[in-house]
Amino acid sequence: MNPGVRRLLPWLPLALALVWSAVVLATGVTTQSWQPGYDLSVYRHGAEDLLAGRDLYERVTDRGHYFVYPPLAAVLFVPLLLLPTAGPGAVGVDLVVWDVLLVVALVLGGGRLLRGAGVPARLVPTALALVVVSDPFREALVLGQVSPLVVLALVGGVVLAARSPWGGAVLAGLAGAVKVTPALVVALGVHRRWRRFALLTVGVGLVLTLLGALASPPAWSAYFGGLLWDSSRVAAPGTTSNNSLAGGFAHLGVPDGAATALGAVGTLVLLVWFLRRAGSVGAFEAGLAVSLLTCLGSPVTWSHHALAAPLAAVWWLSTREVRDGSRGAVVLAAVVLLVWILPVLQWGSVLGGTAGGVLAATRPLSVVFLVLLCGGRSVRR
Secondary structure, three states: OOHHHHHHHHHHHHHHHHHHHHHHHHHOOOOOOOOOOHHHHHHHHHHHHHHHOOOOOOOOOOOOOOOOOOHHHHHHOHHHHHOOOOOOOOOOHHHHHHHHHHHHHHHHHHHHHHHHOOOOHHHHHHHHHHHHOOHHHHHHHHHOOOHHHHHHHHHHHHHHHOOOHHHHHHHHHHHHHHHOHHHHHHHHHHOHHHHHHHHHHHHHHHHHHHHHHHHOHHHHHHHHOOHHHOHHHOOOOOOOOOOOHHHHHHHOOOOHHHHHHHHHHHHHHHHHHHHOOOOOOOHHHHHHHHHHHHHHHOOOOOHHHHOHHHHHHHHHHHOHHHHOOOHHHHHHHHHHHHHHHOOHHHHHHHHOHHHHHHHHHHHHHHHHHHHHHHHOOOOOO
């Protein structure tokens, strides 16, 4: 075989996955009720309202959603206004440019993270291809979501902190300042190994958050003074697309209030369990676990929030322990990954009843399993 072809062959799965993603974006196949560019339009409107001096949190979309990010995010979204848009439900230049950014970030950032976590170089393109076709990334591409960038910044920040606490803190602090929930990463500071990084992340996050206050003091006060905690601005736990632990209980028929309480308690127990081990796990595993725990603990976690799940699944499937282990380990790894590739939440909703609830609950259960997996691995690098 030609040496050039041999070098390019491992990248074929990723190329095919990207072609499939373009088909999905252009035709809408497999996208359920997602509206192309819907979330990106929310970001644009937030930036417009910020520049016009309007209330960031008053505008309601045609589907009843609000701008739910801190004012800093609206500042960062301002450059989107320079790109032409095709309007609601259509694929415009802004969505194409945004999706190119997501793909580049995943291939360069995610690929480097996987390689550093021990995934053989020849398997990295295939691992990335599986992440590209997963529900979280596919949904992010169609909606124009920022979540993949937040997840990569959080996990990358923890990994980078092992070499450069300041560099890691900038990435993790930015993720927390834009999305809030990634601020959970500072909990790693209970261990001396992570303490400097956690303190620096707090400092960076506070500075960035205060920059948002300078951009719009009224919006900053409204957001952190109450809107951040206003559950009426988010969907109910029993919403079909909810991947959180509360959502898992709700899918099984538990009332929303009880499901939210059980999800919070369950996540807290798992967080305490993980933090007892976080001093000895690898940096990649620690970053993944923090991101996964934020998904479990949020009352509502959409699929695009959970990029860490397929990322963790492909990493585990590519590890030597699984590749050289028993057939059972390979099957289990593949099942966990398939849960995030197939639309199990929508299938569960169509199926209904106990069987449908159990099928939908496989998403949060797989996240619990992945957190346990991350916490059970000691440093080996």
